[in-house]
Amino acid sequence: MSTFNPEFPKIVTHEQWLAERKELLIQEKEFTKQRDELNSKRRRLPMVKIEKEYTFEGPDDKLNLSDLFEGRRQLIIYHFMFHPDWDEGCPSCSFLVDNIGHLSHLHARNTTLALVSRAPLEKLEAYKTRLDWNLPWYSSHESDFNYDFHASINQKKGSSEYNYTEKPELVKSLNGKTAEVPGTSVFLRDGETIFHTYSSYARGGDLLLGTYNWLDLTALGRQEAWEKPKGRSDGPFMSWVRRHDQYD
Incomplete structure (x- = not known):
């Protein structure tokens, strides 16, 4: 388990958090629609x-x-x-x-x-x-x-x-x-x-990487260097990944 101490999100009131969460929800719904359309285009590819x-x-x-x-x-x-x-x-x-x-x-x-x-x-x-x-x-x-x-x-x-x-x-x-x-x-x-x-x-x-999809829901994310905001990474892309019988 990593001992890296990342930067945490700012602390706000529940009302402030809820307002920003609702703004993000609008974008999440739009992304879902875009993903559905992309999947539709994939199904329309010739073979x-x-x-x-x-x-x-x-x-x-x-x-x-x-x-x-x-x-x-x-x-x-x-x-x-x-x-x-x-x-x-x-x-x-x-x-x-x-x-x-x-x-x-x-x-x-x-x-x-x-x-x-x-x-x-x-x-x-x-x-x-x-x-x-x-x-x-x-x-x-x-x-x-x-x-x-x-x-x-x-x-x-x-x-x-x-x-x-x-x-x-x-x-x-x-x-x-x-x-x-x-x-x-x-x-x-x-x-x-x-x-x-x-x-x-x-x-x-x-x-296809369910672990990443779960981590994307968290405040610290995947904790990889390419992500934003900065300050929450302990290494480059996938540098932390091990075979499941090789973790500490």
């Missing part, structure tokens, strides 16, 4: 037919992309950062997975959620057991899936962009090696035909 075959390794067998749907209409893939050479998964990706609720609620909406990483299956299974997760996790080690959906960056593999922007400096710094980056990709199935409908990266995953 792209998946023509390429991808192979994944699961606990029981090798699978294709269609198998990952588990018979449901929609599939959400979280691109979990786990390089084949690593012994542990990414801490911030682990933080996100810890924030995933019971999958039965997604299943009730005909939607499957799964993790995909490039690390070999035995590493994924060991890490999954360590952190006591029970959601499906597949290895894409033998396919181009991560590269094609820009969750692994390697120019030789045709992947040199992140968050829909070319990253020449990052590519140059890699010296031919591969960088793992986080993201989410969404697919829709119509019979045997699969379509790619959406992908998001970087802070596009912010909405």
Whole structure:
């Protein structure tokens, strides 16, 4: 637990607090309407037919992309950062997975959620057991899936962009090696035909982090350096995040 002493909000009367709270409520309601409209625009995006075959390794067998749907209409893939050479998964990706609720609620909406990483299956299974997760996790080690959906960056593999922007400096710094980056990709199935409908990266995953959403309701917030007002941070963005079995 941090011993940092942040600056507190100013102290006012209840009447003064209530007046400012009501002003903020107006903005919160407007934001909710804007978010609803944004979600509507996301649903109106066109989609792209998946023509390429991808192979994944699961606990029981090798699978294709269609198998990952588990018979449901929609599939959400979280691109979990786990390089084949690593012994542990990414801490911030682990933080996100810890924030995933019971999958039965997604299943009730005909939607499957799964993790995909490039690390070999035995590493994924060991890490999954360590952190006591029970959601499906597949290895894409033998396919181009991560590269094609820009969750692994390697120019030789045709992947040199992140968050829909070319990253020449990052590519140059890699010296031919591969960088793992986080993201989410969404697919829709119509019979045997699969379509790619959406992908998001970087802070596009912010909405998926329930812990952050709870902290955003508090006076001290996330306590990260980018936030305002200043004086309530004890470190940079996500510097405090640990795997859940590594906190003090």
